[in-house]
Every structure is written in structure tokens, then in C-alpha cells.
Amino acid sequence: MPLQQRTAPEPLGLLTxxxxxxxxxxxxxxxxxxxxxxxxxxxxxxxxHFIAAWAAGRL
Known part of the structure; x- marks a missing residue:
């Protein structure tokens, strides 16, 4: 029986x-x-800004 080749672990993240x-x-x-x-x-x-201008009487 042949040995199974190991694969590199997947990096942690959303894909995992x-x-x-x-x-x-x-x-x-x-x-x-x-x-x-x-x-x-x-x-x-x-x-x-609109409220500040209105309160200052500039509108």
C-alpha cells in the first residue's frame, strides 16, 4: 500500500x-x-452643516 502524500495545510482565513x-x-x-x-x-x-447654517441665520 503506497503512502499518502501529505499536502501543505491551508492558511487560516475566510476560505478555511x-x-x-x-x-x-x-x-x-x-x-x-x-x-x-x-x-x-x-x-x-x-x-x-445645514443645521449650523440655519441656526446662524445664513439660510
């Missing part, structure tokens, strides 16, 4: 737990969440 397709979808989810967070923060920033 989810597989290639699921890891891609996890990355897409986090990219989407980051995009939403950026849009929300920019909206709050602009709203803050």
Missing part, C-alpha cells in the same frame, strides 16, 4: 471556514456595509 464562494459573498457583505456607513456619515456631516 466558508469556502471560496462563501468567502466572496462575506467580502461583498462587508463592502456593502462599509459603503452604507460612508453614505450615512456623509449625510450626517452635511446635515450638521
Amino acid at each position: 471556514f466558508y469556502g471560496e464562494d462563501e468567502a466572496q459573498s462575506v467580502d461583498d457583505v462587508w463592502t456593502g456595509r462599509f459603503s452604507v456607513a460612508v453614505v450615512v456619515l456623509m449625510a450626517l456631516y452635511m446635515a450638521g
Whole structure:
């Protein structure tokens, strides 16, 4: 009976737990969440400037 050749262990990461397709979808989810967070923060920033200008009587 021939000996089974050992393969190098796979590095730990998303691929170990989810597989290639699921890891891609996890990355897409986090990219989407980051995009939403950026849009929300920019909206709050602009709203803050609008409220400050309105309070100062410049509108």
C-alpha cells in the first residue's frame, strides 16, 4: 500500500471556514456595509452643516 502524500495545510482565513464562494459573498457583505456607513456619515456631516447654517441665520 503506497503512502499518502501529505499536502501543505491551508492558511487560516475566510476560505478555511466558508469556502471560496462563501468567502466572496462575506467580502461583498462587508463592502456593502462599509459603503452604507460612508453614505450615512456623509449625510450626517452635511446635515450638521445645514443645521449650523440655519441656526446662524445664513439660510
